[in-house]
Amino acid sequence: MATQVACTIDLAEEGKQLGRLALPKLTNTGGWASTFIPIASVANGDGPNVLVLAGNHGDEYEGQVAALRLIQELEPEQVAGRVTVIPVLSPAASKANTRMWPSGINFNRSFPGVWDGRPDEQLADYLTRFLFPPADVVIDMHSGGRSAWFMPCSHMHVVDDAEQRRAMLAGMQAWNSDYHFLYVDINGTGLLCVEAEQQGKVVITTELGGGGRVPAAVHELAWSGLNNVLRHLGVLEGEVVTRASMGLPDAVIVDGRDPANYVVAPEDGIFEALLEPPTGVKAGDPVARLWFPDTPARPPEVLRAPLDGILAVIRSIPATEAGDGVFTTGQVIEAAELA
Numbered sequence: 001m002a003t004q005v006a007c008t009i010d011l012a013e014e015g016k017q018l019g020r021l022a023l024p025k026l027t028n029t030g031g032w033a034s035t036f037i038p039i040a041s042v043a044n045g046d047g048p049n050v051l052v053l054a055g056n057h058g059d060e061y062e063g064q065v066a067a068l069r070l071i072q073e074l075e076p077e078q079v080a081g082r083v084t085v086i087p088v089l090s091p092a093a094s095k096a097n098t099r100m101w102p103s104g105i106n107f108n109r110s111f112p113g114v115w116d117g118r119p120d121e122q123l124a125d126y127l128t129r130f131l132f133p134p135a136d137v138v139i140d141m142h143s144g145g146r147s148a149w150f151m152p153c154s155h156m157h158v159v160d161d162a163e164q165r166r167a168m169l170a171g172m173q174a175w176n177s178d179y180h181f182l183y184v185d186i187n188g189t190g191l192l193c194v195e196a197e198q199q200g201k202v203v204i205t206t207e208l209g210g211g212g213r214v215p216a217a218v219h220e221l222a223w224s225g226l227n228n229v230l231r232h233l234g235v236l237e238g239e240v241v242t243r244a245s246m247g248l249p250d251a252v253i254v255d256g257r258d259p260a261n262y263v264v265a266p267e268d269g270i271f272e273a274l275l276e277p278p279t280g281v282k283a284g285d286p287v288a289r290l291w292f293p294d295t296p297a298r299p300p301e302v303l304r305a306p307l308d309g310i311l312a313v314i315r316s317i318p319a320t321e322a323g324d325g326v327f328t329t330g331q332v333i334e335a336a337e338l339a
């Protein structure tokens with residue numbers, strides 16, 4: 001199969017390997033240059049094949065740190081099966097502290113990709129045709145990035161296939177976050193997770209905070225959750241921890257499938273949050289205000305909860321343009337309703 005992406009390690013080999021993907025880099029100064037994307041594989045005998053991904057969006061560092069640490073610490077004798085790790089899918093965006101690639105592309109809208117298309121499409125295609133097919137499970141770690149604080153959680157699409165959905169639900173719950181979120185795609189198509197889901201993979205994703213800073217507790221949740229999910233899947237040795245075994249109540253599952261939950265700014269302004277996620281709201285409750293610096297005499301616009309539920313996400317950048325996402329709510333749902 002044709003691809004523009006070269007991989008320096010053998011993804012069928014046993015043991016621990018660290019290498020890189022290379023794809024053509026088109027610059028003014030690099031000559032016949034390559035973009036390097038580190039990749040690691042830790043494999044030992046039979047067991048699940050798990051693909052761990054982070055840095056899909058460059059400014060979401062929680063998963064990048066956990067995945068880099070996993071490469072350092074994971075050894076073959078701890079593994080049954082294979083763990084393949086790409087800790088930073090979008091290296092230039094990560095270095096630039098941006099969601100998008102420097103080309104202006106959102107890599108999470110580049111799937112399934114094109115083997116000889118734009119660089120992002122070439123990389124997406126490599127994942128789609130070479131990395132997803134052998135995987136049983138795809139973990140893709142996200143957060144709110146610079147633009148939003150998302151209550152730290154694992155989350156999922158509610159896929160149609162019941163067996164796949166139950167496995168994704170169990171994987172999501174194994175992260176042991178206090179909350180989980182059920183999301184829908186209201187911002188375009190071409191998502192990495194959708195391509196993996198359509199290939200029948202168990203897809204486990206996160207929204208680990210964000211807002212331009214990573215609290216230590218969120219780094220800890222990224223690390224502990226990732227490790228517990230790997231144990232839950234049976235690819236990493238050790239006892240699976242549950243919220244019950246930690247003496248914690250069941251996690252709250254917040255259902256964001258009603259598109260009305262996704263609130264955007266009606267006009268330009270300076271955003272002021274009045275509440276912090278996660279918190280309960282009633283429809284009509286004030287959640288935030290929009291101020292108008294060019295017309296100080298004008299009262300701020302109050303932005304209200306669209307529905308009863310839980311405030312799950314809030315904007316973290318005060319400067320706001322019309323149409324920018326400002327907050328997201330969802331409704332509590334029982335896990336049994338998803339089984």
Ligand SMILES: [Zn+2]
Binds near residue numbers: 145
């Ligand atoms: Zn993201």
